[in-house]
Amino acid sequence: xxxxxxxxxxxxxxxxxxxxxxxxxxxxxxxxxxxxxxxxxxxxxxxxxxxxxxxxxxxxxxxxxxxxxxxxxxxxxxxxxxxxxxxxxxxxxxxxxxxxxxxxxxxxxxxxxxxxxxxxxxxxxxxxxxxxxxxxxxxxxxxxxxxxxxxxxxxxxxxxxxxxxxxxxxxxxxxxxxxxxxxxxxxxxxxxxxxxxxxxxxxxxxxxxxxxxxxxxxxxxxxxxxxxxxxxxxxxxxxxxxxxxxxx
Amino acid sequence: xxxxxxxxxxxxxxxxxxxxxxxxxxxxxxxxxxxxxxxxxxxxxxxxxxxxxxxxxxxxxxxxxxxxxxxxxxxxxxxxxxxxxxxxxxxxxxxxxxxxxxxxxxxxxxxxxxxxxxxxxxxxxxxxxxxxxxxxxxxxxxxxxxxxxxxxxxxxxxxxxxxxxxxxxxxxxxxxxxxxxxxxxxxxxxxxxxxxxxxxxxxxxxxxxxxxxxxxxxxxxxxxxxxxxxxxxxxxxxxxxxxxxxxxxxxxxxxxxxxxxxxxxxxxxxxxxxxxxxxxxxxxxxxxxxxxxxxxxxxxxxxxxxxxxxxxxxxxxxxxxxxxxxxxxxxxxxxxxxxxxxxxxxxxxxxxxxxxxxxxxxxxxxxxxxxxxxxxxxxxxxxxxxxxxxxxxxxxxxxxxxxxxxxxxxxxxxxxxxxxxxxxxxxxxxxxxxxxxxxxxxxxxxxxxxxxxxxxxxxxxxxxxxxxxxxxxxxxxxxxx
Numbered sequence: 001x002x003x004x005x006x007x008x009x010x011x012x013x014x015x016x017x018x019x020x021x022x023x024x025x026x027x028x029x030x031x032x033x034x035x036x037x038x039x040x041x042x043x044x045x046x047x048x049x050x051x052x053x054x055x056x057x058x059x060x061x062x063x064x065x066x067x068x069x070x071x072x073x074x075x076x077x078x079x080x081x082x083x084x085x086x087x088x089x090x091x092x093x094x095x096x097x098x099x100x101x102x103x104x105x106x107x108x109x110x111x112x113x114x115x116x117x118x119x120x121x122x123x124x125x126x127x128x129x130x131x132x133x134x135x136x137x138x139x140x141x142x143x144x145x146x147x148x149x150x151x152x153x154x155x156x157x158x159x160x161x162x163x164x165x166x167x168x169x170x171x172x173x174x175x176x177x178x179x180x181x182x183x184x185x186x187x188x189x190x191x192x193x194x195x196x197x198x199x200x201x202x203x204x205x206x207x208x209x210x211x212x213x214x215x216x217x218x219x220x221x222x223x224x225x226x227x228x229x230x231x232x233x234x235x236x237x238x239x240x241x242x243x244x245x246x247x248x
Numbered sequence: 249x250x251x252x253x254x255x256x257x258x259x260x261x262x263x264x265x266x267x268x269x270x271x272x273x274x275x276x277x278x279x280x281x282x283x284x285x286x287x288x289x290x291x292x293x294x295x296x297x298x299x300x301x302x303x304x305x306x307x308x309x310x311x312x313x314x315x316x317x318x319x320x321x322x323x324x325x326x327x328x329x330x331x332x333x334x335x336x337x338x339x340x341x342x343x344x345x346x347x348x349x350x351x352x353x354x355x356x357x358x359x360x361x362x363x364x365x366x367x368x369x370x371x372x373x374x375x376x377x378x379x380x381x382x383x384x385x386x387x388x389x390x391x392x393x394x395x396x397x398x399x400x401x402x403x404x405x406x407x408x409x410x411x412x413x414x415x416x417x418x419x420x421x422x423x424x425x426x427x428x429x430x431x432x433x434x435x436x437x438x439x440x441x442x443x444x445x446x447x448x449x450x451x452x453x454x455x456x457x458x459x460x461x462x463x464x465x466x467x468x469x470x471x472x473x474x475x476x477x478x479x480x481x482x483x484x485x486x487x488x489x490x491x492x493x494x495x496x497x498x499x500x501x502x503x504x505x506x507x508x509x510x511x512x513x514x515x516x517x518x519x520x521x522x523x524x525x526x527x528x529x530x531x532x533x534x535x536x537x538x539x540x541x542x543x544x545x546x547x548x549x550x551x552x553x554x555x556x557x558x559x560x561x562x563x564x565x566x567x568x569x570x571x572x573x574x575x576x577x578x579x580x581x582x583x584x585x586x587x588x589x590x591x592x593x594x595x596x597x598x599x600x601x602x603x604x605x606x607x608x609x610x611x612x613x614x615x616x617x618x619x620x621x622x623x624x625x626x627x628x629x630x631x632x633x634x635x636x637x638x639x640x641x642x643x644x645x646x647x648x649x650x651x652x653x654x655x656x657x658x659x660x661x662x663x664x665x666x667x668x669x670x671x672x673x674x675x676x677x678x679x680x681x682x683x684x685x686x687x688x689x690x691x692x693x694x695x696x697x698x699x700x701x702x703x704x705x706x707x708x709x710x711x712x713x714x715x716x717x718x719x720x721x722x723x724x725x726x727x728x729x
Contacts, residue, residue, distance in 0.1 A: 001660050075260055079303065079322045082724075083278060132268040132279050 002028035011091025015190030019208035064117030114158035129178035274593030278321035307432035309379025315686025316721035348378030384429035397428035450514030458560035462493030481629030496559035598649035624650035
């Protein structure tokens, strides 16, 4: 018996999203894969369905920055799946930003993919789950949203915005029986982090397993892996006048 | 043309109609666009809206089916409970014409003071008559009175095309015998005409008899059937070994004219009402909360034991009179008792087995349940007879209905158990009942009803509903291509 019958993964084509799709279909969950790039999604779906020996993964090409198309696509997917128990927003971009770079176009692209797209998809899910009195929303945020670091002003800000938005959703719908999980991964080995040297990097598969476990156990804010919770508690506690001199 | 159609199927349904809809057992739920029409025009509007959004329409009465028979996930649900007018009543002949959403409660309360009671009622008075017809419900007198369909004289059915057809045993007889028991897949029954039964008192003579095991239960049924108007057995499913199948039988009989010296009084609705408190103290609305601590294996084992002890001692052979409503609607004594099964809800597993093999099959079912560690909290036993309806669930034999709590820990075991129990029923050429079902497999449904019946039914569906717009979760689970 799968824990969830029907799920949507937005940002499913690679990285954590693809690993989540693999873990969910392995458990028997029917999954709608949403991302740009039909071919890549189709190849992923084919490999997942072959591994599961049944049709569990379905392909919905979509660009998360095109928010006007979200309500119709959301309705189409829930109709096709025959219901929805879980939605995971895993889409996101982190273009390289130089230490002295201020490039508004890049920033606007990050805001659109990391935050506005999340609002467009998760608003639809929240409205439905509030009515259904059940359902799980998982937002893949980042430890980068916990402080304003020098290196990534807007990436961190989009994740901080996502954290606050998810907290508000939780406060709206949890009392109706639905559930919201904020996931804050540390560095994960994905196409987004390719070529970067980062401490304590874990695989996307491990991140996916920990994320799904947190969602099953109804952890409201999950650090992935868990050791980031105490680390970030310390980092959050550093006074701002000191933090600005630290290059972390 | 194709483009035109494509445009037509893209008008989204209003999001404010989205609701969470539950099967009665609360273990099956679905999010659905719910429409509550008051007349045929309203039904047509809902069909059109569904058509233009490329979605199907599922019919729902009071939502008293345990499983997914009235659910239509992500599509349109037509809730017919607002169509509840009583259209014509003749107290001389006992013939009544009602709209589809009239409940059994509304029906008996309307007619009893004239001395008429429905031939067939379910264990709860809340189902609608449209729903009762679509499921072809039975009561504790099925072997004698047949299903409710045997007492429906005629009905009007609105096909998805907008055509209204009048069906009876003489006109549109094929549709009459298929739509009754057709679980809402052929059209919307909008009005029904029923024949009621004359009663000479508001009371029944009731006798309670304790039984020690299945052998005792079957022997008692065989000896009492010829002299009973109603006969129902309750089984303690926790008992095993020599006591397997122990429980209690209730026999009820109508009173003859003259036996009740004050029939006018006993036929008053007030006299039929169920008590509104326990021991005159505890309001019934809170009783399910008092039950909640006992809805687990040890609590239910204790309650079943106490009940069977009482059945074999102090209540054994006791006779008393009871109102029709009091005897018939046992499930309504504690309002919302199902909430004691929250959060997982419950399923009911009811199988119908020919009389020759019923004892062996039911014994084996209970042993299996016990070996799985998934013991039903309630078992109800009844006698049936075959009927003339196409998708019939009845056999010349017995049925055993088992209530199982659904919990996350035991859900997997419960599904394996029901699949194994299905196998036993199919080997004995038994049947299942859509109003109760939530776990049957498509191949088992096919085997139980037979390819010929199902092909005939689906051909008729193709004729009445060529767009295949009438669907439910149950239909997709068991029949859809």
